[in-house]
Amino acid sequence: MTDLSGIAKHPLTNVAVGTAITALGVAAETYRVCERLPFVGARLADARSALERRGEEVVANGLEPLKATIAAVAVELVELVLDELDINALVRKRVDLIGLADEVVAGIDLPAIIRESTSTVTADVMSDVRSGGERADDAVAGIVDRILGRDRGSR
Structure with a gap:
């Protein structure tokens, strides 16, 4: 597994985070401007209000339904990944089978x-x-x- 402990200190990470924050700020400002447009503004405001209400309901009802949905998606994702993996090749590559066999034999009296x-x-x-x-x-x-x-x- 790759060591990611120093990634937060990397200059490229700061550039990426800064870019993302700037893009979000621009998107938010663009959205606010669009809400003031004559024809689409009211519809955008209604859609934002509906999304806010839905978010408030989820938070008010607890995050359990959201957790369950995330867990279901995670299980499906793991299943897809496992279907694509060649477990035998992975074990042969990553596990010291001789060492494991020696350890098992050493445990037998x-x-x-x-x-x-x-x-x-x-x-x-x-x-x-x-x-x-x-x-x-x-x-x-x-x-x-x-x-x-x-x-x-x-x-």
Whole structure:
């Protein structure tokens, strides 16, 4: 974004503001002269009075309707601008994606996740190994008992 802090001190700003004020003064004086013209003066005065009354009503009723209108126009303007923008290109140009990814990865506690997942897997594997060992032990004991002629029911 452009830094506009020094714009008020720039000589060109003073020239532009001076020109605008002069133009407004000339326009106001021209308008006052036109209101005194025989055919259009009364109509101009009536139009100015109607505009003044409308402005007074808006101020008297509060600025909420005006704010709502400005907000609606602003929303529409933003929508138009967003429709014209290529957000992907803008992000690629303005955002340090590698830095952002590094920050996200740094926020993830990978060792804890690995420990937790492997401890569950390890516990399951150890349980399966123990169960398999017990079944193998029972099978070997059964074979030995048959060879030795032992009765399995007495155990």
